[in-house]
Amino acid sequence: MSTLLIQNARTINERNQLIPTDVYIKEGKIQSIGQNLAKLGLSAEKIIDVQGGLLTPGLVDVHVHFREPGFTHKETIKTGSLAAARGGYTTVCAMPNLDPVPDTVENWQAIEDIIQKDAVVNVLQYATITKGLRSEELVDYQALKEAGVFAVTNDGVGVQTAGTMYLAMKEAARVGLPIVAHTEDESLLFGGCMHHGKKSEALGLPGIISATESSQIARDLLLAEETGAHYHVCHVSTKESVRIIREAKQAGINVTCEVCPHHLILSDEDIPSDNAIYKMNPPLRALDDQAALIEGLLDGTIDCIATDHAPHTDEEKAVSMTEAPFGIVGSETAFSLMYTHFVKTGRFTLKQVVDWMTIRPANIFGLSCGTLDIGSPADLAIYQLDKEIEINADEFESKSFNTPFIGEKVLAETLYTLVNGKIVWSKEG
Template identity: 40%
Template sequence: MKLLIKGGRIINPAENMDTIGDILIEAGKIAAIGQNLDAGEAQIIDVAGFVVAPGLVDMHVHLREPGLEAKEDIASGTRAAAAGGFTTIACMPNTKPVVDNSIIVSGIMQRGQTEGVVNVKVIGALSKGLEGKELAEIGDMIQAGAVAISDDGGHLDSTRLLKTGLEYTGMFERPVITHSEDEELAGEGFMHEGAVSAMLGIKGRPSVAEDIAVARDIMLAEYTGAPLHIAHVSSKGAVELIRKAKERGVKVTAEATPHHLTLTDEELRSFNTAFKVNPPLRSADHVEALIAGLKDGTIDAIATDHAPHAFEEKDVEFRYAPSGFAGLETALGVILTGLYHTGKLSLMEVIEKMSFAPAKILGVASGDLKVGAPADIAIIDTEYKWSVDCIKFYTRGKHSPFEGRNLKGKSLITIVNGSIIMQNGEVLR
């Protein structure tokens, strides 16, 4: 079936395109882009007044399957993604069993095709069992379709193993994604170490723990010449280290999350476990540095670090709660509200950071509106006002630091491979 998206504001960072026009979709791909296209027998969707963007790409998602389906599974996680305007997501390997061999990679990809409603990409583990002792079957996993390698979920202490892993993945031009935080310094803390932690009497995680780990990881990437991606950057020191590394030509990219870009450690005064994340929410000066890093290209992408937990896991005293929350359904609204509508990022920059850039880092066929490309599209109303209600989430994770907040901006229609998957907040599959 043909589909004509008519009269929208087409924003495509890959081509620096910002124009009013139509997009014709045929056989799951973009067949034409232009003005006043002939619809023929196509179904017409009038999107005048709305933004037509490449589908959002989230390169940092915890789908929890296999083994942790009480928190999330592929069916619920991909529907949450579709509700948020995402058409491609990449899932992290800290599952049970760990995604550390080609059989599990293939299994998740197959489950993504049968149970998922968006494109599911797989990130394989760097070390067997995420134990940080022995390299996982990296080559086999990449051959099976893994788009990156990571021991995310914790810091890899072994410098030797990370060096070896970078040398190995470098041969495939696949990035190693690191959770860069020195656990010896940060491991016993529960929030950012600073004035608020001191006032609350909560042991903190110092920002220098992130800086030290980022410095080490960059040095290894520079030495090996292999691509490195630093996940969920949260400290101003890390931003500066990445900036200087890029100036030297190091193959390093980085991401920041919506919560680290819009929230501070002041939120922890409530002791609400939804605000407990790792790395922690930091003080305002760090947030300002992250936004500056987005603006100047130091930070390449915005990723959710969607990390849902079962309700009872988060419904405990603050220190005992696991870190993380469900972020797929709020990410776009949070970024549009906090960064676009405040003039800190342009709409082109928002879409680049949430679509084109992460797709480019992972080397996947997404994030670009061009003839012949898969018709993965998000139709966005930047003026749509709504309130966050976790009970209505598609994800199984019902905790969010944005619960009850009024946001401005939302994906109204999500199209995956030419099919309408979500419309007006309702996932259709």
């Protein structure tokens, strides 16, 4: 489809006002933005009347797990990208805890080839910080950067030795690659499966102390200051982490970070029993941690919202929290949950949430997405804001539906997702 006119949408402006908007798309790019564009004589091969739906830039998620290659019983690049599209995401960044691991140009390129063939949204594949995700030998950052890698991470395990992280940051800074850190000191885990606190004690489950995360962030922030590397912290979850990142930003250290919707919405007190659907890494923390995350978003300490979409099968989650894998899915529910829990309750503005899920994550890594501008690729999402729906596993595009939000009633249902002006997902099918 070379020309497309979206009519009767609404967009959010800088003053958090919803304004009537039409968008005219030609050859995959935004050509015109305004009101009543049809009256200007713009003809289109296809017209979509969205009847007051909210139109945003396509959402940007810097943290997803698509499980391919190696774990396609949980998710594939095709199903993961469809799940992202159903949530309104048009650009996502896929983590490298795969098999084989993308720790060489050859392995990374093999995944890129699948992405080009199967993905319905823009998928950027991370490479690893070290070979085999072990905290020992660095990968060839120069070669990976030249191949097209945008950032490196050992998400899922983290870098356990300070010396390795120092050398990684030094080399990453030299070639201009951000270091994206899953921060978890494994020597402080003690077999934990949920947050250490009164609830873990009440359930008789081993707890994960907050310092497991925050102590490694503190280490890495000083190494980032020493090396000048761009250091991005994944899924911040504790009040201590927020505090030290805030102080590091004030000190001029080049640090950015993300938070997940589930850590903003839930706390460990919401875990009803030994139920592995609530097992995620980092775990659901205490109420004061939850409050600190919200404050961190509002004061700019936390830069953006990312889902950490982490699919697992029913069988894998149908065991005790002590045995099950960590992780929940999030691509298909993130915007609806944020709108329902925070915009409709007046805690965040719609403009803030849209920015935290579009332009802010794009800016962290210098990505050319997340905006609604003439001449930009027509990567767009359209939502019906005020019709209540129920989160239903049967409607998921993901292979997995391991999330505690199944059955919850929410607002802001996705109507359409467009990538380069092409409808890649619609509620109509």
